[in-house]
Amino acid sequence: MSERELQSCNSGGQFMDRGRMNQNGVVQPLLTDLYQITMAYAYWKSGKTDDQSVFDLFFRTNPFHGEFTIFAGLEECLKFLDSFHYSDSDIDYLRQTLPEGVENEFFNYLAGLTAKDVTLYAIDEGTVAFPRVPIIKVEGPLIIVQLLETTLLTLVNYASLMATNAARYRMVAGKHVKLLEFGLRRAQGPDGGLSASKYSYTGGFDGTSNVLAGKLFNIPVKGTHAHAYITSFSGIGELKTRLLRHKITGITGDLLDHAVRHRQALALVLDVSQEESSEGELAAMVSYAIAFPDGFMALVDTYDVKRSGLLNFCAVALALNDLGYHAVGIRIDSGDLAYLSCLARETFEKVADRFKVPWFNKLTIVASNDINEDTILSLNEQGHKIDCFGIGTHLVTCQRQPALGCVYKLVEINGQPRIKLSQDVEKVTMPGHKNAFRLYSADGHALIDLLQKVTEPPPSVGQKVLCRHPFQESKRAYVIPSHVELLYKVYWKDGQITQQLPTLEQVREKVQISLKTLRNDHKRTLNPTPYKVAVSDNLYNFIHDLWLQNAPIGELS
Numbered sequence: 001m002s003e004r005e006l007q008s009c010n011s012g013g014q015f016m017d018r019g020r021m022n023q024n025g026v027v028q029p030l031l032t033d034l035y036q037i038t039m040a041y042a043y044w045k046s047g048k049t050d051d052q053s054v055f056d057l058f059f060r061t062n063p064f065h066g067e068f069t070i071f072a073g074l075e076e077c078l079k080f081l082d083s084f085h086y087s088d089s090d091i092d093y094l095r096q097t098l099p100e101g102v103e104n105e106f107f108n109y110l111a112g113l114t115a116k117d118v119t120l121y122a123i124d125e126g127t128v129a130f131p132r133v134p135i136i137k138v139e140g141p142l143i144i145v146q147l148l149e150t151t152l153l154t155l156v157n158y159a160s161l162m163a164t165n166a167a168r169y170r171m172v173a174g175k176h177v178k179l180l181e182f183g184l185r186r187a188q189g190p191d192g193g194l195s196a197s198k199y200s201y202t203g204g205f206d207g208t209s210n211v212l213a214g215k216l217f218n219i220p221v222k223g224t225h226a227h228a229y230i231t232s233f234s235g236i237g238e239l240k241t242r243l244l245r246h247k248i249t250g251i252t253g254d255l256l257d258h259a260v261r262h263r264q265a266l267a268l269v270l271d272v273s274q275e276e277s278s279e280g281e282l283a284a285m286v287s288y289a290i291a292f293p294d295g296f297m298a299l300v301d302t303y304d305v306k307r308s309g310l311l312n313f314c315a316v317a318l319a320l321n322d323l324g325y326h327a328v329g330i331r332i333d334s335g336d337l338a339y340l341s342c343l344a345r346e347t348f349e350k351v352a353d354r355f356k357v358p359w360f361n362k363l364t365i366v367a368s369n370d371i372n373e374d375t376i377l378s379l380n381e382q383g384h385k386i387d388c389f390g391i392g393t394h395l396v397t398c399q400r401q402p403a404l405g406c407v408y409k410l411v412e413i414n415g416q417p418r419i420k421l422s423q424d425v426e427k428v429t430m431p432g433h434k435n436a437f438r439l440y441s442a443d444g445h446a447l448i449d450l451l452q453k454v455t456e457p458p459p460s461v462g463q464k465v466l467c468r469h470p471f472q473e474s475k476r477a478y479v480i481p482s483h484v485e486l487l488y489k490v491y492w493k494d495g496q497i498t499q500q501l502p503t504l505e506q507v508r509e510k511v512q513i514s515l516k517t518l519r520n521d522h523k524r525t526l527n528p529t530p531y532k533v534a535v536s537d538n539l540y541n542f543i544h545d546l547w548l549q550n551a552p553i554g555e556l557s
């Protein structure tokens, strides 16, 4: 990616250093909370800088009332580690910003700090993930591992939320309907908009209207036109050109003449009156067709879908046909989308039959306007003929749940486990450096995720393993796995990315492959069955012993 491309990702490029070439320039060590840096100073002062620590990055509940989450954002985390370095201007800024007493030596230390001593383990990007199973584990000197917290969280939280949201839209829409992301105008700022485009593609969308996202991430860019294009014409007198060359013969024809002639015949066939239709709309469509004769896609709801939009579209599409071109389709952006899409399909079928244009049966119907998961489910129930949904606001703002609550917790220091207690059992952390295994049934479905201490031997295929609920003593089950998968790989060690990173396309495929391993009852939208996350007997006892050691004993008097 060139420097200019990166600069266009942030507000003017002033945040960017040369070393940060591979990532959106806004992602840099100062993109963090102040308390990470004040803690870093206090760790440094108290001689804890190099204490060996392990932090877990995980979430506690799945978003959108669902029972799964798609993990995304890993590649960006690795690029961040790769480029982690405070620039001279960062250090100058910190000198001015931290309290006066902060020792000069600390700034010198920060200036030389990198992530080379950190090891990062993660599950593969695009994999389904579940509450309390760390999706990333970070190990290394306390000071640097702590300093990574906020940035890693911001890189994973929205990415995973967005990929999950998109995957849910894909599930309700089915695999044959196209899904386009149209959300940039409504996204949480420019960077939110770019991330939304990228991770909605990861989650299963087919393309975006966001041109910069297309360029930066190699995502297909798609689009139609806005109402403004239609309303910018008030009559056919405004057409500056009406001429178009025949696609094969090259002979020039008058597209408007053809369209007007077809409109007369169509009005009778479709049982609508030409007088009621808009002449401005006809002019707009003719001009758009002249601009894009091979890609003619028209917005048909500006005035009235039945009485004007469809009539004008069919007239221009037949005119294009006379000159050797096939139109692509229509977009409907208001009204009852089930009814109007069926009406449009019937109209196209009628025209295909009466005007001997069989390709009319294949015209694409795009629908947009405030679409969300529930709208798609409802449209499916009613029956519709939509081939493609254009989705903006609800997708990119994740309106149903605007944040994923990933957290980053210290679980071990200098080989000693750490536990964070809470009145809320769900918030008690799982201490120690752990491994996670996914156990599969013979039919290939994921049965349970099992957390163990890293020192325990992994579960074996065909061997009974006791899986325990982490907090409820009576909830236990024996599982005999047909396949056992260690969820973690080392992705960063000794200052290097240690795995061949998949392309965005491969991560997108991974999402669908991973979702297939989940039983349908975990994926349904209404009251899905929770997927089980368990701990080994050994880890269970370890957690509960530590809990008792750390919980103060109250005194009643």
Ligand SMILES: Nc1ncnc2c1ncn2[C@@H]1O[C@H](COP(=O)(O)OP(=O)(O)OP(=O)(O)O)[C@@H](O)[C@H]1O
Binding pocket: 333, 334, 335, 336, 337, 338, 339, 368, 369, 370, 371, 372, 375, 378, 379, 382
């Ligand atoms: N058949 C349908 N079943 C369920 N929901 C639908 C159906 N058709 C459209 N919708 C949804 O109903 C809502 C209609 O919104 P609204 O009333 O604001 O739009 P409109 O009046 O159709 O269009 P506009 O105000 O843009 O002209 C949208 O969220 C749309 O996605």
Ligand SMILES: O=P(O)(O)OC[C@H]1O[C@H](OP(=O)(O)OP(=O)(O)O)[C@H](O)[C@@H]1O
Binding pocket: 182, 183, 185, 186, 333, 368, 369, 370, 371, 390, 391, 392, 393, 394
């Ligand atoms: O509805 P969304 O899911 O956010 O999809 C994107 C919307 O953006 C466009 O118009 P815009 O909303 O700007 O104007 P309109 O509603 O008046 O058409 C488009 O026509 C869609 O309606």
Ligand SMILES: O=C(O)c1cccnc1
Binding pocket: 182, 183, 209, 222, 223, 224, 225, 226, 331, 368, 390, 392
């Ligand atoms: O291309 C479109 O139709 C489009 C793009 C962005 C927002 N709404 C619609």
Ligand SMILES: [Mg+2]
Binding pocket: 369, 370
């Ligand atoms: Mg709208």
